[in-house]
Amino acid sequence: MSLSNWTIGQIWIEDSRPEDVAEPWVTVVAGIFMILTSALGIFINLFVLQRFLCKNMSSFYIMCSSKTISNSMILLCYVIFNGPVSVIRRYYGPEFLNMILNQMAAYGIYVQGPMTQVCISFNRFLIIYFATSAKQTNGKTATIIALSICWLISLFVTVAGIPGNCTNIFNFDILTWDNLDPCVDTLADSVMYWIGFLAVISNTFNVVVAIKLIVSSTKPHMDSVASKRRRRTSRRLFFQSCFQDWIYLIDTINSMYVYTWCAEILWQFFFTIFSNLFVHFADGCIMLFFNYEKKRVLLRLPGKKKECTFINVTF
Template structure:
């Protein structure tokens, strides 16, 4: 998502009308290829994660292959998070520095707000899985208590994916259910302040006196 938005914003005129989805499809294919490669690497003997029902945790098998896979996955996520957030920062700077011309001021402000929300959404989603990685590799070791490890291993793994969906739901109003849209509209209306016209100002002031 971050790379796709980056190339579309910085190189808009290099996309032909019939090949506008080329970058998006290429990014999807790359993601599928990486997922398949990591899956195949994990199919080797004694090179996977196993669930321990006594400790309520996923742990790596005791082998050199499993340790190598853990290190590979850890640094891969670090690299992808850094790369994605670099794209996000570059895209955000482009949004802030670019002046939209040819449209009304209110439409330009609305477009800028939408772009800012997409930027914030992408940054949050990139950081969520990094948080889960830190929980499952470092933080769970701070205590031997089962409940503590359950929170930072099993619960963290499930909560991060749920939070990912919640972020997408919150930042994209077109996919929100009607009850959530009504709540957001209600809150937006409560923030509107009515301003009296210039002609009615003396009357209001005279009433207060």
Template sequence: MLASVDFFTAQIGGVLMIFMSLIGLLFNVSAFYQYISLEKTSFHIMCISKTISNSLHLLVYLVYNGPSALLYTQIGPELLNRYLNQAIAYGLYCQGPLTQALITINRFLIVYFSPIIIPWYSKWITFGSLSACWIIALYFSTLIGFPDSCLLRFSHQTLTWIHDDCPYFIHYILQSDFLYLILPLGVFSNCMNFFIAFKLFLLSKNQSLSTEASRQRRNTTIRLFIQNCFEDWIYVLDTVNSLFIRDKVNDGFVIFLVTLGSNLITQVADG
């Protein structure tokens, strides 16, 4: 049985969700307008898609979960609650690591094969890959074929997600499937980033650059490598955190921090 939180604690959680989602939206909307103004390469198209999914994710906290906790009441019908929170816990959430894996593959192909002319069909491959990602996200957001009770709902009384009457074995299968999707994506992207960093390091050694230019190239490579590894693993750590650590604590506000709080911070940091 999850511990309930009082009205004041729920309001603190609501304010935090609204405040952090506003910051995250600022980052992601700024990134969206930056990418939309650039040439529509495959990389930029994937980045645009990622900022859209992140922004939709953050909007749920801004217009629904945050106000619901602040007012200490459910807003609208329960089914609306379930679909919105199923999306941010599973559907829209998995868009991050899926798109990040595509971005990593794109970067790997450019670094290792250095195409002089980009094939005309490359954008169609990008659109097809992103469409597949959005279909996966749609399925995890709606859970077609499963009872509505298996959709997560946000409880303003506990400040976390609840499955209610979903049979335990279905709940376990959903969690396991999701973990086995996020974890391999993180490992795959991270391994690809090691190969990319290694190739860039060799290129910097082979090119006749000045000492200053070589140092700047090396620093840029290191910075991008750290950034990419962070983006790869932040979703894995958050997923493990939400699935396992929440069962080890009893305090309602701490459970909020390791579930919805962690989920929200992941989107803000990813932006």
């Protein structure tokens, strides 16, 4: 089957694009899959955000909260547009809606995640190497300023190409993104190389932190409860940062290289749309896994009195 007249009239076709359109049942199944996965991802990210808001909002939790918001915004694009459009096999709303939502998912809000990851890795670096200074300094103001700059960059990338139609659109005929103009490839390359550069910086901080943690583990420590808890927390947050960096790096490789290896529709779908969707779903799962705390409930048996000895300790 050839591309539909609408598709031919709207997109600039590259050699790496699929040559055939997807079968109707494939499009419907993919749309349902996008809706369900994105809805579950939004629920997980908002649940994690709620848990973070109940904590003492340190700089680390402020940055993680920002990531849950950007993740939810991208997943929302699949819930309200890409998924339903694929299910009903029909576009709704103005064409601008397709442009703005997919520009957010593919480039604009997407770059928010890697930029925030650099801030998180740098935060871990400061805590591990300069713990005393970090405790004495209130870094919340600097964190909010850094995140504000990241969000402004995301907004700029989202709207920069819209006046000249230099944007992505979602094409349900081939279950992936297509271009209104060849300039989108230039924008895509710029964004992907920027994300790769951010990944190098973030993982450099991770390697430096890993060296510190390994060296620290070989030294004798006080076996106090507080000391063990600090070391356990440092390792936990370090691994969280690493996993979050790696999933963005994998998605970047998928978006730049892997999807071009085959022109089959399902291959293109899994290494463009699904990869973009899944990274924000997985990011929320990682934050939930590494920050999940079981609530401890104390049960008192009826009819029994508990004897307590109170000790006053003066420090």
